[in-house]
Amino acid sequence: MIVFTILEYMNRLAKTKQKMLEQGIEVLLISNPSNMYYLTGYNAWSFYVHQMMVVMVDEDQPIWIGREMDASSVKVSTWIDDHHIIPYPDEYVQSTIKHPMDFVANILQEIGQATRKIGLEMDAHYFTGLCYERLQQGLPNATFKNASTLVNWVRLIKSDEEIVFMRRAANIVEKAMSKAYETVDVGVRECDVAANIYHAQISGLDNFGGDYTSIVPMIPTGKNTSCPHLTWTDKRYKNGDNLTIEIAGCYKRYHTPMARTMVLGTPSQQVSDLSEVVLEGINETLAAIKPGMMAEEVEAVWRKTIAxxxxxxxxxxxxxxGLSFPPDWGEHTVSFRKGDRTVLEPNMTFHLMPGIWYEDYGVEITESIRITENGCELLTNFPRELYKKNPTTDLYIEGNCLIKEDF
Known part of the structure; x- marks a missing residue:
């Protein structure tokens, strides 16, 4: 059931161990499910309780430590053998007395790892202050180091097969965005648009299905487009409404996001003007991107163009x-902004996010890209212009009243 070949997983593990050695880390404790998946293929909705993947520089396989009822999921979805799967009993789950990190510390004591230099994903969503406190108590002779994004940086350059997965995710997000365009209309509820987006994301295409995305559809309307991370309500669309739609396709945990802006009827002059600026900026930036550039140079092209x-x-x-689990589809490594001097290399993948938001409106038009040998490749093929849709009706029900729009 594993997604990639054993050889690819072994190569990923070797690169991770090399990073560990460079940072003076002998044992790496991984709580981020994205990094667990990357190194072993582990894929289950078990990250709402504490679990840990233990990578040791001098051991061939990592150890998974987690809830007892999830051990079978590790067996069927990863390449590690049964001897490296160590479950803790349910009495550790959400207990006010016992904590899963007590169990982890005891295991590390038993296998002779208690006095080593241990890296922790201290800024991961899944590693709490109490996790750190209990590990310190259980391993008083260990030296702890922050290794929050160590594996994330190993993931930065994608293999060809990972790119294939992201292209499939791109096909899915194209379908989902088309479904959003098709569904939005006068009288339609925002929640029904979200439901149709979800259906398209998960049903995928005829030859492959989709996965759940790490972020829900974000589809704010009207003045709420100034708030890009709002989701949806049960309000009905009206003539003249503008909305931004930021969604992703996901295939085997690999994400390809995309955002677009649309309007029902005639856009305001503000929205129309801003969309032209965003389009000009993104076109200039896409044309300039190439390997060898620094991340901050990409942002500079955009900034000078819109200025x-x-x-x-x-x-x-x-x-x-790339690959991700909730609550985010970003890798938490490179950002296109001032001060990020990461050099772009082929098969790095990015969400180019040239949205602009003001107090009572915003425009968001984005693209997912792959760095190529001489430029960049769009992962999606979808019109990026402001989408203007003529309402198909001027009547809708609100409460017990029949409402007629004045077009």
Missing amino acids: KRGYYKDSRLGYSI
């Missing part, structure tokens, strides 16, 4: 993407 029109964006322009 000609008197516009400015103070948030980052994009970030690295």
Whole structure:
């Protein structure tokens, strides 16, 4: 059931161990499910309880430590053998007395790892302050180091097979965005648009299905487009509404995000003008991207282009993407912004995010890209212009009243 070949997993593990040695780490404790998946193929919705993958520089296989009922999921989805799967009993789950990190510390004591230099993913969503406290108590002679994104950086350059998965995710997000365009109309509820997006994301295409995405559909409307991370309500669309749609396709945990802006009827002059600026900026930036550039140079192209029109964006322009689990599809490594001097290399993948938001409106048009040998490749093939849809009706039900829009 593993997704990649054993050889690929072994290569990933070897690169991880090399990073560990470079950072003076002998044992790496991984709580991020994305990194667990990357190194072993482990894929289950078990990250709401504490679990840990233990990588030792002098051991051939990592050890998984987690909830007893999840041990069978490790057996069927990873390449590690049964001797490296160590479950803890359910009395450790959400207990006010026992903590899973007590169990982890005891295991490390038993296998002779208690006095080593141990790396922790201290800034991962899945590693809490109490986790750190209990590990310190259980391993008083260990030396702890922050290794929050060690594996994340190993993941930065994708294999050809990973790129195939991201292209399939791109096909899925194209279908989902088309379904959103098709569904939005006067009288339609925002939640019904979200439901149709979900259906398209998970059903995928005829020859391959989709996976759940790490972020839910973000589809704010009207003045709420100034708030890019709002999701949906049960309000019905009205003539003149503009909305931003940021979604992703996901295939075997690999994500390809995309955002677009659309309007029902005639857009306001503000939205129309801003969309032209964003389009010009993204076109210029895409044309300039090439391997050898630094991440901050990508942002500089965008910034100088929109500055000609008197516009400015103070948030980052994009970030690295790939495989992920909730709550985020970003890799938490490279960002297109001032000060990031990471050099772009072929098969790095990014979500280029040239959205601009003001107090009561915003425009978001984004692309997922792969760095190639001489430029960049769009992973999706979908029109990026402001989508203007003529409402198909002027009547809808609100409460017990029949509402007629004045077109």
